[in-house]
Each structure stands twice: as structure tokens, then as C-alpha cells.
Amino acid sequence: MKNLVIIPAYNEEAALPRTIASLQGLPQGFELLVVNDGSRDKTGEVAQQLAGTSRLPLHVIHLPVNCGIGVAVQTGYLFAATRRGYTFAIQFDADGQHDASYILALLAACEKHQLDLCVGSRFLTPKSAGFRSTFARRLGIRFFAWLISLLSGDRVTDPTSGLRCAGPRAWASFACHYPEDYPEPESLFWCARNGLRIGETPVCMHERQGGISSIHRWGIAYYMLKVSLSIVLDRLRAREQTAP
Amino acid sequence: MNAELLMLVGGSAAFVLTLYWVRSRELHEKYAVVWMTLASLLLLCGCFPQAIMSFAETAHVSYPSMVLFIALAAIYSFSFTVSVSLTHQHQRNIRLTQETAMLEYRIRQLEMALAGQSSAAGKPQTRRK
Numbered sequence: 001m002k003n004l005v006i007i008p009a010y011n012e013e014a015a016l017p018r019t020i021a022s023l024q025g026l027p028q029g030f031e032l033l034v035v036n037d038g039s040r041d042k043t044g045e046v047a048q049q050l051a052g053t054s055r056l057p058l059h060v061i062h063l064p065v066n067c068g069i070g071v072a073v074q075t076g077y078l079f080a081a082t083r084r085g086y087t088f089a090i091q092f093d094a095d096g097q098h099d100a101s102y103i104l105a106l107l108a109a110c111e112k113h114q115l116d117l118c119v120g121s122r123f124l125t126p127k128s129a130g131f132r133s134t135f136a137r138r139l140g141i142r143f144f145a146w147l148i149s150l151l152s153g154d155r156v157t158d159p160t161s162g163l164r165c166a167g168p169r170a171w172a173s174f175a176c177h178y179p180e181d182y183p184e185p186e187s188l189f190w191c192a193r194n195g196l197r198i199g200e201t202p203v204c205m206h207e208r209q210g211g212i213s214s215i216h217r218w219g220i221a222y223y224m225l226k227v228s229l230s231i232v233l234d235r236l237r238a239r240e241q242t243a244p
Numbered sequence: 245m246n247a248e249l250l251m252l253v254g255g256s257a258a259f260v261l262t263l264y265w266v267r268s269r270e271l272h273e274k275y276a277v278v279w280m281t282l283a284s285l286l287l288l289c290g291c292f293p294q295a296i297m298s299f300a301e302t303a304h305v306s307y308p309s310m311v312l313f314i315a316l317a318a319i320y321s322f323s324f325t326v327s328v329s330l331t332h333q334h335q336r337n338i339r340l341t342q343e344t345a346m347l348e349y350r351i352r353q354l355e356m357a358l359a360g361q362s363s364a365a366g367k368p369q370t371r372r373k
Binding site: 035059060061062063064065067071074075078079082180 | 338341342344345346348349
């Protein structure tokens with residue numbers, strides 16, 4: 001069984017080597033894919049160098065221009081669809097926030113509960129464990145969790161988490177259609193609304209080791225409004241065809 | 245100059261401009277159709293001002309307000325159409341960017357494989373700049 005770890009990276013030259021090193025402990029059968037999202041620093045060169053020394057197969061795709069996190073992640077799903085043979089596609093941040101040891105737990109949860117999408121949740125662990133984001137962001141996360149739970153009927157606690165494992169039905173659908181900006185809550189709701197099985201598993205996260213967040217201070221209001229609107233509008237759509 | 249004459253001049257100018265841009269291949273025919281419809285509407289309003297007047301009376305608004313309303317409705321419709329076109333264009337650009345990136349990846353892999361074969365066969369390697 002082959003699995004692909006998709007690592008979207010934008011200006012992550014500082015954090016990327018440590019992130020790739022942390023993934024080297026994964027067993028055989030895992031492949032890594034760095035999607036360099038038109039970085040202006042040396043992320044692409046660093047990724048190429050790491051590909052030469054990585055124990056696990058490491059692929060590097062360079063998007064010629066910066067397209068945003070959603071497009072970068074979708075490129076990973078497209079890559080998986082084009083090359084075939086992958087079972088699970090795991091999204092993993094390049095900035096060092098995620099702990100590679102939880103990837104196997106996400107996979108196990110997908111297999112055990114027959115999930116199409118399993119999200120690593122910071123809020124299922126004891127409060128003292130790991131980094132849970134700032135107070136303002138936690139409020140936003142709670143709001144989206146409430147909104148998605150209300151509109152889908154599935155209970156979620158961490159809809160903005162970028163540590164997630166998608167099964168074949170989910171990632172094949174994402175390869176065709178994936179939200180561009182702030183994709184995590186929207187894609188989670190899309191799965192729930194279209195009959196894909198979603199779930200969560202507890203994870204601990206760290207503070208980012210480098211780079212900058214895609215949601216800047218002044219963009220938070222836009223983020224809240226845009227994602228809420230997208231979720232509500234998505235609820236109004238007819239059920240869509242998912243990949244078999 | 246009265247409002248009717250202004251509409252006649254505006255309509256004629258819109259017609260000429262549209263034809264000029266289509267002729268020089270700077271404007272696609274499918275958009276030209278929309279702009280020429282607008283120019284025709286302006287010309288009709290200039291030729292038959294009673295139409296707007298009766299429309300304004302029916303709606304219980306003044307003549308200038310009705311002209312403004314029609315102009316704003318036209319601007320809104322076209323701006324909206326442009327937004328939809330832009331969305332389609334954006335989606336195409338994104339997919340092209342992704343396909344380009346994946347093709348570049350495949351070319352890089354092929355070049356590496358070829359370089360490996362060349363060195364295994366003892367041939368001199370050619371190196372791309």
C-alpha cells in the first residue's frame with residue numbers, strides 16, 4: 001500500500017529541512033511530495049536538495065506562480081490521481097506545526113472506522129498538550145466547528161486543521177474540485193454534505209517554525225465572512241457526485 | 245445638447261468603438277454582441293425618448309432617475325458578466341498552472357533518467373543550462 005504525504009510550501013526554506021527530517025521515520029510505502037507554491041525564497045532549491053538525500057521517495061513540484069494553499073494542496077491530489085497507486089493522501093504543513101508521529105494514527109483511524117477524511121484535532125487532547133493557536137483564532141475555529149456541525153449533522157472540533165488524511169474517494173474528488181483559499185473548513189463540510197465519512201483523531205501541534213500564516217491580521221474578518229458564506233452556500237447546493 | 249442627442253451620440257460612439265475593437269481583434273465577437281446590443285439600446289432611447297418617459301411615468305419616477313436607473317442596471321449586468329468570465333478564466337489558469345507544474349516535474353524526471361542511462365553507458369552527458 002502506497003501513501004502520499006502532501007506538503008504545500010510557500011516561503012518555507014527555514015522550516016522545510018526539519019519538517020522533511022521529521023517525516024523520515026515513516027515506514028516504507030510512504031512517499032513525500034513538496035508542492036512549492038511559487039515561493040520567493042529558496043524553498044524550491046531546498047526541496048530539490050532534500051529530494052537527493054531523503055530516505056523516502058521525495059517528489060518536488062514547482063508551481064510557477066503563487067496560487068494559494070488550496071491550489072497547492074489540490075496539485076498534490078492531482079499528482080496522486082495522475083500517478084495512481086496511492087491509497088491515502090495526507091496533508092502535512094511545511095512550517096513545522098505538525099507532528100509526523102500522528103500520521104499513522106490518522107491512517108489507522110481511517111482504516112478502522114472506514115473514514116474518507118480523518119482530521120487531526122487539537123481539541124480532543126488534554127488542554128495542556130501542544131499548541132492550540134491564539135485566543136482569537138480559537139474563537140473562529142469554534143464558530144466554524146459549530147457551523148459545520150449544525151449544517152452537516154457530523155460533530156467536528158477542529159475544522160481548520162491542516163493535518164488530515166484523505167481516503168481514495170475524498171482525494172479523487174478533491175483532485176477535481178477543491179476550495180482555493182482557506183480550504184480546510186470548506187472541504188471538510190463538502191465531504192460531510194456529500195455523504196463521505198468524516199472523523200477526527202486527537203493530535204498535538206507545535207507553533208510554526210518559520211514562514212508566515214496565510215491568514216494575516218487584517219484578513220481574519222474576510223476569512224470568517226468568506227468561509228462562512230462558502231459553507232452556507234454549499235449547503236444550498238444539490239448533492240454532488242463523488243469519486244467512486 | 246439634450247438627453248436624446250446625448251444618447252444618440254453615445255450610442256453611435258459605442259457602435260463605432262465596438263466595431264473598431266472587433267476589427268482589430270482586440271475584442272471577441274461574443275462580447276461585441278453584448279456591447280452592440282447596449283449601443284442599439286442607447287440609440288433607440290435617443291430616437292424614441294417617449295419610451296423612457298412612459299416607462300418612468302409607469303414606475304412613478306422622474307425621467308432623469310429612470311435614465312440613471314437604466315444606466316446603472318446596464319453597468320451592473322456587464323460588471324457581473326465580467327466577474328463570471330473572470331471566474332471561468334481563473335479556473336482555467338489554475339488548471340493550466342497545475343498541469344504545467346506537473347509536466348515540468350515529469351520532464352525533470354525524464355531528464356534525470358536519461359542522464360542516468362547516459363552515464364551508465366559511458367556516454368558524455370549533456371547538461372542543460
